[in-house]
Amino acid sequence: MTVVVLGLVVQDSVPVIDRWVTDSVVVPDRAVHRLLLALSTVTVLGSLVILAAVAVHAWRRRTLGLRDALLCTGLLVACGLLVASQYVFRRPGPAGQPDAFSYPSGHASVAGAFAVTAVVIAAVFARRWLRAVLVVQGTAVLLTMAARVLLAEHYVTDVIGAVLGVCAIGLLWLTAVRRWWV
Numbered sequence: 001m002t003v004v005v006l007g008l009v010v011q012d013s014v015p016v017i018d019r020w021v022t023d024s025v026v027v028p029d030r031a032v033h034r035l036l037l038a039l040s041t042v043t044v045l046g047s048l049v050i051l052a053a054v055a056v057h058a059w060r061r062r063t064l065g066l067r068d069a070l071l072c073t074g075l076l077v078a079c080g081l082l083v084a085s086q087y088v089f090r091r092p093g094p095a096g097q098p099d100a101f102s103y104p105s106g107h108a109s110v111a112g113a114f115a116v117t118a119v120v121i122a123a124v125f126a127r128r129w130l131r132a133v134l135v136v137q138g139t140a141v142l143l144t145m146a147a148r149v150l151l152a153e154h155y156v157t158d159v160i161g162a163v164l165g166v167c168a169i170g171l172l173w174l175t176a177v178r179r180w181w182v
Contacts, residue, residue, distance in 0.1 A: 012091075018155035022094050025152055033151065040107055040147035043140040047114035050136055051076075054118045058125035072121055075173045079113030082165045097153040104162035105154045111144040112166030120174060 014022070055072065058064035064072075086101040093102030115137035122133040145159035 014155065015157060018094075018157055021149060021156050022152065025150055036147045036151050040144050040151070043144040043147070044107055044111045044114070047111045047118070047137055047140045047144075050133060050140070051114045051118040051121070054121045054126055054129055054133055057129065058121055061126070063125040064121065068125065071177050072117055075120060075170065076113055076117040078173060079116055079166045079169045080110060082109045082113070082162065082169065085165070091158070093158070094152050094155055102154050102158045104165055105145070105148055105158040106162075107148050108141065108145050108154070108159040108162035109166055111141045112163050115141050116166050116170035120170060 055064065055069070059069065082104060083106045085104060086106065089103045090101050091103035093100065118133050118137050119130070122130040141163060145163065148154040148159055149156055
């Protein structure tokens with residue numbers, strides 16, 4: 001609900017926090033720009049690698065069955081579909097993102113989808129990995145968010161909305177399937 005409200009609030013405006021951050025961000029030189037692009041790509045792909053590692057670990061330990069894997073895949077898809085809501089809100093992005101819509105951030109949504117799914121798998125099927133997965137995935141998502149804002153491709157509210165949306169979907173999904181995983 002918060003994601004929808006935030007999306008409606010920011011749809012045609014640039015709130016004070018976004019304006020302040022956008023005005024404070026200096027468009028990076030070419031080398032820093034490339035580094036930030038690489039960082040946002042590596043962190044998203046790194047989130048996927050961690051998700052795959054946790055899933056394979058749980059599968060090999062036989063704690064993650066086929067039905068469980070399908071439920072986790074459904075969670076990943078549901079979280080990933082948040083990206084499509086860009087076409088609902090149709091918010092124009094800052095100067096670095098002139099050709100596409102920016103709310104919610106696609107990169108932050110995808111990194112968040114990988115992170116939430118990995119955390120759910122660790123929490124339910126590989127408890128020993130949970131703390132490490134939380135730290136690594138949380139760091140990857142934060143770095144992705146920061147890189148997108150520093151590249152002037154997203155506003156702060158774009159990346160916050162993406163992460164709030166993915167977390168909400170993850171909590172709803174867990175609530176819905178908890179009876180299978182008790």
